[in-house]
Amino acid sequence: MSEPGAAEGRDIARRAVSMALDAGATQAEAVVLESSSALTRFANNELHQNVAQTDTAVSLRFVAGQRIGVASANRHDDASLRRLARSAADIARLQPEQDWFRSLPGPTEVTPVEGAWASTTATADPGRRADAAAAVIAGAEGVGAQAFGLVETESETVSVVNSLGIDVSEARSRAHVLTVMMGPGGGSGYAEEVAVDIERLDPPAIGHEAAARTAAMADAIELPAGDYPVVLDSYAVMDLAMWLGVLGFNAQAVQEEQSFYAPGKIVASPLVSLSDDGGDPQGTPASFDYEGVAKRRVSLLEAGACAEVVHDSKTADRAGVGSTGHALPAPNPWGPFPLNLSMAAGETPRDELIGGLERGLLVTRFHYTNVVQPKSVVVTGMTKDGLFLVEHGRVTAPVRNLRFTQDYLAALAAVDGVSRERRAVDGDGYLGTIVVPALRVGSFSFTGTTEH
């Protein structure tokens, strides 16, 4: 199958921009998302939900001098696009002039990234997803556990056209398998994998990984809340990277004085480097953002020191710099987001991180985390699906889940080991795909217990 939709999406975007200019826009931008996705869910070792959708969404940003209106719809015949242009024009003209607005972005050199889309993912049928789910379930059955989870395939073409000459289109795909397992003795386990190409997913391996954790978590002991050294597996490290990306390295948060960020400020161990890299082949690559601006690799944390932040055209104008290509679809009250976070690998095998713990905890993942204090990135949440006591470098017992309330910057400052291995994991449903290693942290604050 050839890459879908690019010509059609770009044509829709061009027509929408043309109609906006006909309606009196001084500048205009259209973003067209043509998507086809399907998701198979399983629970209690059987499939229970199986869904698919197809859609084409058009968003039109209409600029009249320094007035801006955005209208969106999922109809794209000429009459609908004309109506969209009229709606966007009407709301733009009713606004006061916005002196902050300079211009929509002009064209940048967009170099297509390799491997953003795979036909195998785009054409995966319900049988393929059901077979993948069955392979995961087989892992659970091998240890007498119940499997819960999903197999998801998405194919999307993003087209952005504006009246200043931006005219780009790219097909992207994503395949995702994850499972939570629950076994006899109250144990639970987790495993997850994300890739552009469904062929790169290994559902039996995901099933076995989660099953092994589930079996090992049976008959967990209770430990008191308190400060413990920890090894955070990649699934847990994802949460640290995500909150830092949203709260810290977003230029809007910095401009509104809500971020810890300051150029050169040391906030983490020298072992920690974090970037946003739309070209990282281990993640889900993208070459431009929702304004059609080329994504630049942005170094966020360089050996523990704050380096740069991500920008869209609005924050870039305020700062007097160029956009880094991290805009979300307009209108966007949240500012630019790093959607391709990548934490640098270390040199230590993950098992040796555990081997270096005298007494501490191995944490598989966090659940339902939320920010308590945004500027210092104090976050609370629960451990889930794999918490183990480590003594003298060996896992000695499964542990009941604990609540933590932790300053994430302090945790990163206390990192004394970074794994050689990295994983691509889902950014909690809204921050793209995040590629992260495991980390060993000198002290992590657990503040409560629960019954399981």
Added chain:
Amino acid sequence: MSDLARRALDTATQLGASYADARIVRRQERRADVKTGRVEGVHLGETEGFGVRVLVDGAWGFASSGRMSGPEADRVAERAVRIARASARHRRRPVQLSERPRASGRYETPVEEDPFTVPIDHTIDRLLGAERAMAAVDGVTTASAGYHAFREEKEFHASDGSHTEQVITHVGAGLEVNAAGTDDVQRRSYPESGGYRAAGYEHIRSLDLVGRAPTLAEEAVALLAAPALPPGRRTLVLHPSQLYLQIHESCGHPTELDRVFGTEAAYAGTSFLTTDKLEAGFAYGSELVNLTADAGTPGGLGTFGWDDEGVAAQRVPLVSEGRLTGYLSSRETAPRIGRSSGGAMRADGWNRLPLIRMTNINLEPRKGMSLDDIIADTEDGLFLVSNRSWSIDDRRLNFQFGVELAREIKGGRLGQLYRNATYTGITPEFWGSCDAVADARSWQLVGVTNCGKGQPGQGMHVGHGSSGARFRDVEVGVGNR
């Protein structure tokens, strides 16, 4: 539109579906956001599409499309059937649906002034006025105001001949103000959670945004200079602006019967309220605690005529005098506890499968003391206002909440202001410690528009009514050393 739905249902049944339903959904939205003297964004949105759900060989299939045509109806119905057959290969227990009467009729949210006909510049002026009033207070870093109008027109058709039409309208407007220091940011907001109501623009006119703005800003600035709440165990009086989310997280979610049966375990989690606890009359809270799922609460975001399975809106007691008495349920889950559906299945738009969702989960007021009386009756405690953060474990037992504002209660009077106030507990212990529920005088309805559940993710509009309540011996100040 009905022709398209009928065609999809005919195709599905011809291909072997034993049951099928089709929803045609058209959504309109208007948003406006202002911040620091600027119009940050104004957006008009419209989507339209249809979803077809089929039952084939005892398994579900669902497909949807935004292309509204007869051939597309055939293609989507055929795809749903193909998906259901793939599911049936790995289904051990065939789906059984509880009976319901054939659904028929029309429901519309009562609206006095259509929000989609009010010129957007009127709203922008209103927001900018409130924003300016906040920004004028010394010490304010950012001030913002937002407006959102939402309308969903929905047709439901099912292969049993059911046909309903609904027009749901929700509007909201709210303020947020921040004061930032070197290492801390303090926030105040009004009304709670974006100020939503199932109503027309008359609700926006009733909100005194400009009048509330200066006080709100002064509170944010004062909080930045206030001490952090010290750790300890305290008596708490929760204002409805915090209590609503306590109800949402620790009662609403754990009473969702799909969670109880494990079908949300991979994302949202499960529930400690297992069905054996229903039979045993589990002590969820003190005898003052009465929690009800009411899909008919006037103004509630969980108010409708029929759910997305064609089950009529109902009032379902969840906790009565402290004992577990019911669940939020669907046609598939209710028979497993020997009941009929409680009518809680809703989908986030045309391209999503209906799931069990909260309606309006309300803590019923109790005659006796007003919220002011409860504060006056408290010798030593804390009065907590406006949710700021939330987290709860996957079975909905261990929770931790943060609030925007805390005031100490000494001898029945409000005193010292505290910042960064948090409290934590275990759900049945916490509700068991409830020794006062305020009467209807302080009853408030809060709308929530970001209730997340399901894979792919669905956000749902739900409601929570409460009047405030007191809880004894609760751990506070977590992480404030």
